[in-house]
Amino acid sequence: MNRIPLRQAARTLRIQILRHNPRDPDSQPRLQTFEIEEADAMTLFIALTEIRERQDPSLQFDFVCRAGICGSCGMIINGRPGLACRTLTRDLPEQITLAPLPAFELIGDLSVNTGKWMRGMSERLETWVHSQNLESLDIDAMEAAMEPELAEQIYELERCIECGCCVAACGTARMREDFVGAVGLNQVTRFRLDPRDERSDAAFYELVGDESGVFGCMTLLGCEDMCPKDLPLATQIAFLRRRMAATT
Amino acid sequence: MQIIYTDVLVIGGGLAGQRAAIGAKRRGHDVIVLSLVPAKRSHSAAAQGGMQASLGNCLGAAGDNEDIHFADTVRGSDWGADQEVVRMFTHTAPKAIRELAAWGVPWNRVARGEREITVDGQRKTISEPDAAHGLITSRNFGGTQKWRACYVSDGTGHAMLYTMSNQAIAANIPVHERMEALALIHADGRCHGAIVRNLMTGELLAYVARATCIATGGFGRIYRVSTNAIINEGMGAAIALETGVATLGNMEAIQFHPTGIFPAGILVTEGCRGDGGLLLDCNEHRFMPDYEPEKKELASRDVVSRRMEEHIGAGHGVKSRFGEHLWLDIRLLGADHINNNLREVKEICQYFLGIDPVRELIPVRPAQHYSMGGVRTNHRGESPQLQGLFAAGEAACWDMHGFNRLGGNSVAETVVAGMIVGDTIADFCDSTAGALQLSSALVQEFGERERRRLAEIANGKGRESAFELARLMQETMTAQVGIFREGERLEQAVASLQELQLRSRNIGLRSSAPGANPELVTAYRVQRMLKLAQCVAYGALQRTESRGAHYRADHPRRDDLNWMRRTLASWPSADARLPVLTYEPLDIMKMELPPGWRGYGARDYIEHPDTGVRQQQVDAIGGGLDRADRHTRQEALMPFRHLLPEHLRNNNERLGEES
Numbered sequence: 001m002n003r004i005p006l007r008q009a010a011r012t013l014r015i016q017i018l019r020h021n022p023r024d025p026d027s028q029p030r031l032q033t034f035e036i037e038e039a040d041a042m043t044l045f046i047a048l049t050e051i052r053e054r055q056d057p058s059l060q061f062d063f064v065c066r067a068g069i070c071g072s073c074g075m076i077i078n079g080r081p082g083l084a085c086r087t088l089t090r091d092l093p094e095q096i097t098l099a100p101l102p103a104f105e106l107i108g109d110l111s112v113n114t115g116k117w118m119r120g121m122s123e124r125l126e127t128w129v130h131s132q133n134l135e136s137l138d139i140d141a142m143e144a145a146m147e148p149e150l151a152e153q154i155y156e157l158e159r160c161i162e163c164g165c166c167v168a169a170c171g172t173a174r175m176r177e178d179f180v181g182a183v184g185l186n187q188v189t190r191f192r193l194d195p196r197d198e199r200s201d202a203a204f205y206e207l208v209g210d211e212s213g214v215f216g217c218m219t220l221l222g223c224e225d226m227c228p229k230d231l232p233l234a235t236q237i238a239f240l241r242r243r244m245a246a247t248t
Numbered sequence: 249m250q251i252i253y254t255d256v257l258v259i260g261g262g263l264a265g266q267r268a269a270i271g272a273k274r275r276g277h278d279v280i281v282l283s284l285v286p287a288k289r290s291h292s293a294a295a296q297g298g299m300q301a302s303l304g305n306c307l308g309a310a311g312d313n314e315d316i317h318f319a320d321t322v323r324g325s326d327w328g329a330d331q332e333v334v335r336m337f338t339h340t341a342p343k344a345i346r347e348l349a350a351w352g353v354p355w356n357r358v359a360r361g362e363r364e365i366t367v368d369g370q371r372k373t374i375s376e377p378d379a380a381h382g383l384i385t386s387r388n389f390g391g392t393q394k395w396r397a398c399y400v401s402d403g404t405g406h407a408m409l410y411t412m413s414n415q416a417i418a419a420n421i422p423v424h425e426r427m428e429a430l431a432l433i434h435a436d437g438r439c440h441g442a443i444v445r446n447l448m449t450g451e452l453l454a455y456v457a458r459a460t461c462i463a464t465g466g467f468g469r470i471y472r473v474s475t476n477a478i479i480n481e482g483m484g485a486a487i488a489l490e491t492g493v494a495t496l497g498n499m500e501a502i503q504f505h506p507t508g509i510f511p512a513g514i515l516v517t518e519g520c521r522g523d524g525g526l527l528l529d530c531n532e533h534r535f536m537p538d539y540e541p542e543k544k545e546l547a548s549r550d551v552v553s554r555r556m557e558e559h560i561g562a563g564h565g566v567k568s569r570f571g572e573h574l575w576l577d578i579r580l581l582g583a584d585h586i587n588n589n590l591r592e593v594k595e596i597c598q599y600f601l602g603i604d605p606v607r608e609l610i611p612v613r614p615a616q617h618y619s620m621g622g623v624r625t626n627h628r629g630e631s632p633q634l635q636g637l638f639a640a641g642e643a644a645c646w647d648m649h650g651f652n653r654l655g656g657n658s659v660a661e662t663v664v665a666g667m668i669v670g671d672t673i674a675d676f677c678d679s680t681a682g683a684l685q686l687s688s689a690l691v692q693e694f695g696e697r698e699r700r701r702l703a704e705i706a707n708g709k710g711r712e713s714a715f716e717l718a719r720l721m722q723e724t725m726t727a728q729v730g731i732f733r734e735g736e737r738l739e740q741a742v743a744s745l746q747e748l749q750l751r752s753r754n755i756g757l758r759s760s761a762p763g764a765n766p767e768l769v770t771a772y773r774v775q776r777m778l779k780l781a782q783c784v785a786y787g788a789l790q791r792t793e794s795r796g797a798h799y800r801a802d803h804p805r806r807d808d809l810n811w812m813r814r815t816l817a818s819w820p821s822a823d824a825r826l827p828v829l830t831y832e833p834l835d836i837m838k839m840e841l842p843p844g845w846r847g848y849g850a851r852d853y854i855e856h857p858d859t860g861v862r863q864q865q866v867d868a869i870g871g872g873l874d875r876a877d878r879h880t881r882q883e884a885l886m887p888f889r890h891l892l893p894e895h896l897r898n899n900n901e902r903l904g905e906e907s
């Protein structure tokens with residue numbers, strides 16, 4: 001038997017994209033299919049760029065770092081939210097369907113306004129260290145010490161890139177516009193863990209102690225399944241819910 | 249056209265822009281930040297390995313201070329940096345990191361007691377002292393004498409940018425996202441804000457401001473192979489250049505990072521080598537010690553990148569179907585270390601290469617990484633030519649990097665410069681010069697000009713494809729203005745870029761989609777990027793020496809006699825075909841550290857007669873003060889504290905050092 005693998009002929013990918021340009025009064029949401037030849041190590045970033053350059057220059061999408069770090073390119077890839085830049089086409093079938101993330105304002109085609117949503121979430125949950133003396137810090141002096149493990153635990157929660165995949169995957173977020181999502185609840189746990197933040201549990205309760213916050217979660221676990229950074233979202237939410245329930 | 253008024257307009261929502269914004273806002277001025285993308289998605293988020301600040305907490309950093317950080321940075325720059333600025337920077341970096349620590353960055357900390365590390369291919373055990381427990385720790389980076397890169401795993405930039413952005417939100421600073429500055433509004437040597445395009449609707453607006461700050465990051469995307477984000481297209485530098493008034497400094501000084509993954513060019517951090525990783529060739533032979541017996545893999549980036557290309561050129565590259573590369577080996581660091589301290593690296597290898605770096609080698613080759621050049625500013629961050637225009641971060645040529653920046657010095661620069669420039673801007677707004685004084689006719693005129701430029705592209709019946717021109721520009725830069733440069737090829741590059749520039753006046757669009765229209769965006773950007781590319785290529789052609797990252801195979805020595813000077817490029821008129829270059833001297837007689845050998849790389853350079861004279865002076869001054877503390881000695885050699893805002897002048901406290 002011949003065991004030398006044959007170089008397989010390149011596949012032709014059929015990429016179907018949900019298109020709509022809200023700026024264009026004549027535009028109707030529609031599916032459009034593009035065919036391109038697959039290349040070695042092709043990612044959806046490479047494929048979409050090629051489609052825009054060679055086939056349809058009006059195609060809208062968002063990429064920034066193209067390295068899975070910045071969270072710009074969340075989209076629905078064959079029914080699941082994910083980061084397009086680090087999705088290799090070889091892991092997908094020939095037929096690929098792409099749609100914008102739901103739950104966010106559509107800018108055009110695959111581009112959605114996650115930035116506006118996330119800023120709103122940050123303002124509402126006040127996702128920053130609250131401390132009395134931030135304006136009058138003595139930055140000539142030694143920094144305050146912190147346990148090494150604690151610093152690592154905080155970073156673990158801080159790895160969220162606000163891509164929006166958890167919101168797109170969330171049953172509650174699809175029904176309630178004001179739900180802060182796993183992304184928001186995770187940030188609350190991050191600041192709650194941080195000794196530099198002087199807020200009490202009562203203060204956090206004010207922010208998330210209702211149905212638009214931690215009690216809105218239906219524990220469907222979509223967020224954790226879809227998180228590209230593998231954050232322990234469901235555990236964090238469950239933990240926060242227990243703390244918040246104990247606060248009342 | 250809608251006009252928005254503000255005291256301060258910061259163009260750029262990365263680390264530099266947001267820190268400058270916070271500084272100006274704290275002084276009571278209204279600030280608006282513009283960004284192409286949500287601020288937290290700015291390219292600062294991609295910084296992995298660390299931020300340099302001489303805290304001296306962990307064992308590998310013991311004894312570190314501003315003096316050593318200063319010397320490393322000047323040597324790294326190959327004596328191209330402004331030494332006063334380097335002093336301002338190294339003095340402020342510990343303050344910057346301590347501020348960020350209080351604001352919430354979860355810096356990795358020193359853990360007391362024994363731990364295993366990897367040095368020079370060997371495992372060894374060290375013991376961290378009790379006194380440092382819980383203080384900010386640091387890792388080794390290239391071109392430094394101490395372990396000075398403070399880090400948050402290998403997501404340092406992400407953690408810094410999130411904390412910075414959150415503080416900006418806390419300070420109630422609006423970030424106008426998906427807004428692109430297209431031109432600076434200016435008249436009679438004074439800048440008044442910018443004409444801006446909304447990248448969602450395509451609409452043009454004017455932002456009128458007393459002070460305008462460019463913090464738009466680097467311009468790596470003029471190259472085909474780059475570690476930079478795809479939005480790093482240098483529009484901030486380009487619009488400053490297009491004023492014809494402001495200048496760009498040292499545009500030919502481009503850094504190539506040794507370890508871009510091959511072929512995609514995505515970065516894996518210098519921390520891989522800092523933590524003990526090795527570079528191997530096609531025979532899995534560790535070749536760097538053959539070239540650089542002292543610093544090995546941890547010589548400065550310009551030197552390591554050149555040695556790698558040299559080694560590939562000598563036939564030791566690994567052949568693959570995309571071309572040749574070398575290997576980065578981090579297997580020896582062990583699974584634990586990689587899973588905790590190099591997790592982005594691990595993810596990148598997994599997703600983009602399909603390999604596990606715990607068990608497998610990483611294919612790497614040098615890729616464009618950083619722009620040392622940018623909008624020229626004075627010590628306090630203002631353009632010397634255009635009043636009311638400021639710049640900070642990678643977009644600026646404040647000039648602390650000269651011809652090569654050290655790893656970890658860039659995110660440190662963004663925050664430090666942001667702190668200083670934020671104050672400079674506030675001072676300016678408080679002064680009479682900073683009053684708002686302009687006619688609305690001027691704003692309309694600039695708005696109308698940009699509208700016409702866009703209409704010409706959109707309605708012109710040109711036949712050139714913007715995408716194609718961008719590709720050709722990137723090919724030209726990577727092939728001819730890369731790591732090894734040479735006169736004839738640079739001349740060809742200049743000619744090709746001129747031709748592309750002519751062709752770029754003839755761009756035609758296939759799409760007239762309302763809204764942002766991505767094709768139109770590429771078209772107007774490529775016209776501007778070609779000007780930047782030309783500043784790089786033409787500057788490189790004129791600079792007939794090798795210094796730092798600028799290497800001329802036909803002029804392989806550093807030439808202090810003729811080239812102790814900074815290149816300044818300006819663009820004389822809209823239809824000029826080349827920039828005008830002038831040169832600003834660097835005065836050896838004022839240097840705290842006169843030129844010498846860097847401690848790695850070539851030993852051979854052409855000396856300037858001032859060097860010997862100044863060295864004698866420096867030795868005499870130092871000798872006369874051998875009993876004084878290091879601050880007094882430094883002050884006698886090159887005073888710099890008066891250049892800093894007053895609240896940043898004090899000494900930094902350190903473990904085991906009286907302040």
Ligand SMILES: Cc1cc2nc3c(=O)[nH]c(=O)nc-3n(C[C@H](O)[C@H](O)[C@H](O)COP(=O)(O)OP(=O)(O)OC[C@H]3O[C@@H](n4cnc5c(N)ncnc54)[C@H](O)[C@@H]3O)c2cc1C
Nearest residue numbers: 260261262264284292295297298429465641642656658659
């Ligand atoms: C992969 C990678 C890893 C790195 N790792 C390190 C490291 O470990 N340590 C280190 O010190 N350095 C590192 N660097 C370098 C460092 O990250 C950058 O130099 C630094 O973050 C630049 O910050 P900035 O604020 O100047 O610009 P950026 O963070 O690039 O921000 C630029 C901002 O300007 C905006 N903008 C641009 N043009 C316009 C326009 N026309 N109108 C409006 N807004 C505009 C953008 O939207 C963005 O908000 C790394 C760089 C790369 C590429």
